[in-house]
Amino acid sequence: MRKLDDRGGPAQPLLIVNGLRKHFPLKRPMLDAGPRPVVRAVDEVSFSLPKGGTLGVVGESGCGKSTTARLLMHLVEPDAGDVIFDGEAVGRHDGLSVRQMRRQMQMVFQDSYASLNPRLTILETIAFGPVAHGTPLRQARAAAADLLARVGLDPVQFQRRYPHELSGGQRQRVNIARALALGPRLLILDEAVSALDKSVEAQVLNLLAELKEQFDLTYLFISHDLNVVHYISDEVMVMYLGKVVEIGPVETIYGDARHPYTRALLASRPSMDPDRRTNEAPIQGDPPNPIDPPSGCRFRTRCAFAEAVCAGAEPRLATGAAEGHLVACHMNDPASGHGRARLAA
Amino acid sequence: MAALLSIRDLQVRFVGRERTVHAVNGVSFDLAPGEVLGILGESGSGKSVTLRAILGLLPPRRTRYAGSIAFEGQELLGLPGRAFSRLRGKSIAMIFQEPATSFDPVYTIGRQITETIVRHEGVGEAAAQARAKELLELVRIPSAAERLKAYPHEMSGGMRQRAMIALALACRPKLLLADEPTTALDATVQIQVLLLLAQLQKDLGLGVIFVTHDVGVAVEVSSRVAVMYAGRVVETGPLADVVRRPVHPYTQGLLASTVHGSMRGRRLDAIPGAPPSLAAAPVGCSFAPRCRHAHAACDATPPEHRFGEGRMARCVLATERAAA
Numbered sequence: 001m002r003k004l005d006d007r008g009g010p011a012q013p014l015l016i017v018n019g020l021r022k023h024f025p026l027k028r029p030m031l032d033a034g035p036r037p038v039v040r041a042v043d044e045v046s047f048s049l050p051k052g053g054t055l056g057v058v059g060e061s062g063c064g065k066s067t068t069a070r071l072l073m074h075l076v077e078p079d080a081g082d083v084i085f086d087g088e089a090v091g092r093h094d095g096l097s098v099r100q101m102r103r104q105m106q107m108v109f110q111d112s113y114a115s116l117n118p119r120l121t122i123l124e125t126i127a128f129g130p131v132a133h134g135t136p137l138r139q140a141r142a143a144a145a146d147l148l149a150r151v152g153l154d155p156v157q158f159q160r161r162y163p164h165e166l167s168g169g170q171r172q173r174v175n176i177a178r179a180l181a182l183g184p185r186l187l188i189l190d191e192a193v194s195a196l197d198k199s200v201e202a203q204v205l206n207l208l209a210e211l212k213e214q215f216d217l218t219y220l221f222i223s224h225d226l227n228v229v230h231y232i233s234d235e236v237m238v239m240y241l242g243k244v245v246e247i248g249p250v251e252t253i254y255g256d257a258r259h260p261y262t263r264a265l266l267a268s269r270p271s272m273d274p275d276r277r278t279n280e281a282p283i284q285g286d287p288p289n290p291i292d293p294p295s296g297c298r299f300r301t302r303c304a305f306a307e308a309v310c311a312g313a314e315p316r317l318a319t320g321a322a323e324g325h326l327v328a329c330h331m332n333d334p335a336s337g338h339g340r341a342r343l344a345a
Numbered sequence: 346m347a348a349l350l351s352i353r354d355l356q357v358r359f360v361g362r363e364r365t366v367h368a369v370n371g372v373s374f375d376l377a378p379g380e381v382l383g384i385l386g387e388s389g390s391g392k393s394v395t396l397r398a399i400l401g402l403l404p405p406r407r408t409r410y411a412g413s414i415a416f417e418g419q420e421l422l423g424l425p426g427r428a429f430s431r432l433r434g435k436s437i438a439m440i441f442q443e444p445a446t447s448f449d450p451v452y453t454i455g456r457q458i459t460e461t462i463v464r465h466e467g468v469g470e471a472a473a474q475a476r477a478k479e480l481l482e483l484v485r486i487p488s489a490a491e492r493l494k495a496y497p498h499e500m501s502g503g504m505r506q507r508a509m510i511a512l513a514l515a516c517r518p519k520l521l522l523a524d525e526p527t528t529a530l531d532a533t534v535q536i537q538v539l540l541l542l543a544q545l546q547k548d549l550g551l552g553v554i555f556v557t558h559d560v561g562v563a564v565e566v567s568s569r570v571a572v573m574y575a576g577r578v579v580e581t582g583p584l585a586d587v588v589r590r591p592v593h594p595y596t597q598g599l600l601a602s603t604v605h606g607s608m609r610g611r612r613l614d615a616i617p618g619a620p621p622s623l624a625a626a627p628v629g630c631s632f633a634p635r636c637r638h639a640h641a642a643c644d645a646t647p648p649e650h651r652f653g654e655g656r657m658a659r660c661v662l663a664t665e666r667a668a669a
Contacts, residue, residue, distance in 0.1 A: 060531035060532060060533065060534075061502075061531055167619050169619060170619075197387035197388055197558065197620075198387065198558065198560075198599060198602050198603055199387065199598060199599060199602045199615060199616040200615075200619065201602070201604070202601075202602035202604065202613040202614070202615035202616070203613075203615040203616075203617070205604065205613055205615075206612055206613050206615055209612070224531070224532065225604075226532065227603075227604050227605045227606060228604050230605070230606035230609065231604045231605070231606060231608055231609055231613075250609075254606055264533055265532055265533060268532045268533045268535065268536040269532065269536075269561065270535075270536065270539070270559065270561030270562050270564060270565045271561060271564055271565060272560060272561050272564055272588075272603070272605060273564070274564055274584050274585035274588055274589075275585065277564065277565055278536055278539075278540065278565060279540075280540070281533070281536050281537040281540055282533065282536070283533050284537065285503075286501035286502065286503040286504065286531070286534050287531060287533070287534075
């Protein structure tokens with residue numbers, strides 16, 4: 001489908017997210033009169049994504065990175081928060097409807113098999129969205145064949161095949177073509193290369209770089225693989241138990257991280273150098289259960305620098321090493337009363 | 346030193362009504378006591394099948410073996426079931442990728458560990474329980490006595506993997522087989538479990554075969570690596586040597602396509618194409634269709650070129666490359 005116009009101009013961020021929140025209520029345990037337990041999956045998440053940029057989102061299981069993606073696509077309805085796409089509020093009567101938004105924002109999932117309909121040929125799969133949005137069938141199929149070629153699959157050879165006849169890497173190429181069929185401007189890639197073998201992952205990463213140029217795309221790249229995020233992102237957002245703990249330019253995050261969690265996460269990467277193996281684990285224990293997260297700073301239970309103030313007050317995102325670098329840690333705030341606050345400032 | 350485990354020309358085929366899969370096509374290696382061998386490979390390379398073949402864990406009716414697997418001089422292929430059961434969990438133990446499915450959900454962790462000890466060591470219930478508690482302390486599970494009463498679902502992923510290591514070590518094995526044991530864990534937990542395994546290996550003098558697809562993980566734990574492709578070992582040697590000076594084009598491609606930050610802005614040097622179907626036994630070099638150096642000589646099965654200190658590469662170009 002035809003690509004939609006750039007409405008807001010180059011300076012307008014393509015996506016602004018403000019105070020996004022989703023709490024999933026759980027069943028009350030038997031014989032328990034207390035309040036209903038709640039999973040605070042995403043809590044007050046805010047960020048903005050400039051046009052043509054790639055924002056990498058990292059964090060461990062339960063940090064809310066995938067829920068954030070699903071909230072943006074309205075696959076799950078948010079409890080609160082504003083999403084502004086190219087200057088227009090999503091889901092407001094005076095803004096962009098969810099249906100209009102989905103033409104502009106598309107998603108690629110981790111499981112390449114589960115996200116394709118096993119009964120449709122891959123050409124039908126790719127043409128499905130445009131037809132649903134009103135493109136004549138013949139035209140949609142021609143465009144789908146063209147897209148197949150663009151993602152590196154020969155249309156003559158592949159268009160009549162079914163998903164089970166393809167390898168994982170080929171299926172993920174089909175998923176990318178399907179996501180591009182509506183001519184979106186933003187692609188959400190949720191662990192899109194994580195299930196692929198390394199040699200195939202490299203091919204798909206190269207493809208994503210090419211497509212970004214060709215189609216003038218903006219990426220939200222969610223991954224648990226810190227090396228891949230370092231490679232692909234312009235900016236990086238680090239999440240922990242539903243909160244953004246640090247966000248900033250990729251070189252600042254990887255070179256001058258200020259949040260103890262970001263530092264621990266980066267130091268946990270296995271070494272690629274046989275002479276410099278890891279001697280000590282940067283932090284102990286597992287991430288806590290997102291049901292009833294710790295009070296104040298959610299990372300304090302695993303943080304080597306935790307003090308009383310960390311349990312009492314929740315740290316706010318504030319400017320860190322440079323403009324555009326935000327850190328939510330009391331050590332970054334000279335006025336917080338944390339013993340090490342001045343060291344970081 | 347006599348090898349703890351010696352595998353010679355191992356072949357494993359899965360025979361089905363519609364098709365046969367040639368999963369392992371002539372694997373040979375030795376493991377010395379106390380040595381850690383990392384087997385590096387992508388899905389379908391035969392790395393997990395090789396590991397499971399050692400313990401006889403493949404579906405018996407569909408699996409056809411050839412070659413030899415000798416543990417302390419005893420041939421394991423064709424060993425009767427009862428003799429194998431005495432070995433499994435006693436002299437040879439295994440840990441898996443998904444600890445949640447490796448434990449029985451209806452028994453406590455403590456019950457499952459003591460059961461193993463009672464069965465293999467012939468000690469009483471009380472002694473076994475004391476040993477189980479020691480084991481949980483050994484793998485650094487906090488408040489071990491309490492944790493013995495926990496069911497698998499009550500533990501976090503990292504704790505369950507520690508408990509599985511405790512179970513594997515229950516009968517003081519000499520050989521530990523690890524099948525991607527940290528792949529399902531979060532980054533900050535993965536490094537803790539890797540370091541724990543490395544420490545226990547050293548303290549107990551275990552021989553370990555560690556299967557992984559992650560070069561970084563192999564670097565953290567192995568002393569020697571074997572790189573597998575399409576059911577064959579294509580390259581092997583001391584870890585640092587292979588990582589710094591890979592000789593086989595597949596090893597080179599695998600290392601080049603492992604992404605890290607310093608490659609930012611550059612196009613990745615990806616290996617084109619995909620691994621071969623294993624429906625037929627390979628003729629010639631399996632990697633040749635994806636190899637930029639392939640030529641006529643690759644139609645014949647490449648010999649094992651041995652060079653340097655304990656290095657081997659299955660590539661017709663290995664001699665000149667090793668010299669370069």
